[in-house]
Amino acid sequence: MTSIDSRRERVAKNWGLTDEIVIIRSGSLVPIDGTDMHYPYQPHPNFAYLAAVGVPDAVLTYDAQQNHWETFGPRATSDELVWEQSSQDLGIPVAELEKWIASRPNRKICEANTDLRLNQGIGEARIYKDEDELDDLRSAALTSRAGFDWVFANASVGMTEREIQVGMEAEFFKAGAPRTAYQSIVASGPNGAFLHFFYGQDDTLRPTSRSLEAGDMLLIDAGGQIGGYASDVTRSMVVGAKPTDTQDFLWHLIQRTQEVAIDRCRPGAEWREIHLESAKMIGSGLIELGLLKGDIDSLVSSGAVALFYPHGLGHLIGLAVHDSGGYQKSREPSSHPQLRYLRTDRVLGKGMITSVEPGVYFIEALLQDPENQHTFANEVNFELADDMKGFGGIRIEDDIHVTDNEPEILSSAIAKPLVINW
Numbered sequence: 089m090t091s092i093d094s095r096r097e098r099v100a101k102n103w104g105l106t107d108e109i110v111i112i113r114s115g116s117l118v119p120i121d122g123t124d125m126h127y128p129y130q131p132h133p134n135f136a137y138l139a140a141v142g143v144p145d146a147v148l149t150y151d152a153q154q155n156h157w158e159t160f161g162p163r164a165t166s167d168e169l170v171w172e173q174s175s176q177d178l179g180i181p182v183a184e185l186e187k188w189i190a191s192r193p194n195r196k197i198c199e200a201n202t203d204l205r206l207n208q209g210i211g212e213a214r215i216y217k218d219e220d221e222l223d224d225l226r227s228a229a230l231t232s233r234a235g236f237d238w239v240f241a242n243a244s245v246g247m248t249e250r251e252i253q254v255g256m257e258a259e260f261f262k263a264g265a266p267r268t269a270y271q272s273i274v275a276s277g278p279n280g281a282f283l284h285f286f287y288g289q290d291d292t293l294r295p296t297s298r299s300l301e302a303g304d305m306l307l308i309d310a311g312g313q314i315g316g317y318a319s320d321v322t323r324s325m326v327v328g329a330k331p332t333d334t335q336d337f338l339w340h341l342i343q344r345t346q347e348v349a350i351d352r353c354r355p356g357a358e359w360r361e362i363h364l365e366s367a368k369m370i371g372s373g374l375i376e377l378g379l380l381k382g383d384i385d386s387l388v389s390s391g392a393v394a395l396f397y398p399h400g401l402g403h404l405i406g407l408a409v410h411d412s413g414g415y416q417k418s419r420e421p422s423s424h425p426q427l428r429y430l431r432t433d434r435v436l437g438k439g440m441i442t443s444v445e446p447g448v449y450f451i452e453a454l455l456q457d458p459e460n461q462h463t464f465a466n467e468v469n470f471e472l473a474d475d476m477k478g479f480g481g482i483r484i485e486d487d488i489h490v491t492d493n494e495p496e497i498l499s500s501a502i503a504k505p506l507v508i509n510w
């Protein structure tokens with residue numbers, strides 16, 4: 089049985105349908121308003137997963153009565169062939185879809201990508217990666233390695249964030265990635281305090297033209313994509329100077345926290361617990377530095393630790409960098425301050441891929457907020473936190489394959505230097 093056959097079998101089993109016709113669309117090109125161009129196309133991951141191809145306007149159908157899958161693909165017109173290279177014809181011409189449906193009268197037609205239950209049925213299958221998917225995920229990690237190796241060798245004082253992005257992404261592409269898995273984050277100095285420091289709503293170019301200064305913390309969160317599968321890696325490093333005691337302390341705190349969390353990525357482990365333990369480790373480090381005061385359990389429950397570590401420990405990875413299936417059935421996002429940004433809340437199982445990405449940040453929007461300063465007056469040393477303005481942040485992220493044995497670190501070949509080019 090091919091991977092595609094077994095994926096389809098698992099999905100059909102999750103659905104448990106008897107009579108419906110299910111439609112799974114690959115998605116269409118999205119026009120950029122006011123131009124004759126389109127946004128770069130990526131197939132809907134549900135379609136890519138079940139068809140192993142990705143062309144716009146293709147459709148996969150499932151006839152539950154016959155337990156039969158069919159693929160429908162577009163055909164280029166002769167005009168289109170003048171302007172664009174044709175892609176290989178896929179399945180039955182999509183123009184025949186209506187006729188195919190009409191030949192199955194009185195059946196309920198369901199769109200899987202928009203039907204919550206059907207979408208979840210595919211999502212639950214996508215959580216557990218097969219060998220073909222693991223091959224792509226491992227290859228994607230190798231493209232990331234090429235980019236990060238370039239950074240370690242070349243990023244130096246005076247270079248701009250933008251120059252680093254361009255040099256690094258060129259290596260992703262040279263190593264075979266057709267595109268990055270998401271917008272690269274290259275954040276130097278104070279910019280590292282923004283969790284997702286990339287091109288925003290305005291027209292500001294990010295990564296920016298800010299030049300690296302000696303002693304800056306440089307946070308890079310980036311990765312290549314192979315076969316649609318993402319690699320998601322973060323390294324934080326001091327550039328061109330001896331790390332200060334605080335940089336050294338916080339970097340090792342995050343590195344140790346990550347090491348402990350990775351070791352706990354085993355079947356049966358409750359992700360939320362691993363996350364909360366990471367918050368306790370980071371919070372305890374902040375107590376040692378004098379930034380937090382009090383009992384670690386109450387500091388986590390009150391949200392004081394979340395001022396410095398506001399995000400979740402990680403998320404599932406696959407055809408989407410934040411992949412489907414994060415929340416186990418019947419679980420809802422929590423309003424607990426240390427849990428509200430958790431992208432995953434489930435018991436880990438063999439075959440899952442999860443990022444493990446603890447971090448610590450000095451975020452002005454949180455630390456200068458008068459309401460926070462009032463609420464946490466007894467728990468946070470805001471004066472000391474103010475001295476950390478401009479520090480930015482530290483995050484270390486790897487992609488972990490949960491197995492019956494030791495966790496496999498897909499990105500383990502990517503070095504983790506505390507300092508570069510000094």
Ligand code: GLY
Pocket residue numbers: 270309310320403409443445485
């Ligand atoms: N690169 C986005 C993330 O780490 O979640």
Ligand code: MN
Pocket residue numbers: 320402403443445485
């Ligand atoms: Mn991530």
Ligand code: MN
Pocket residue numbers: 309310320321322485
């Ligand atoms: Mn990341």
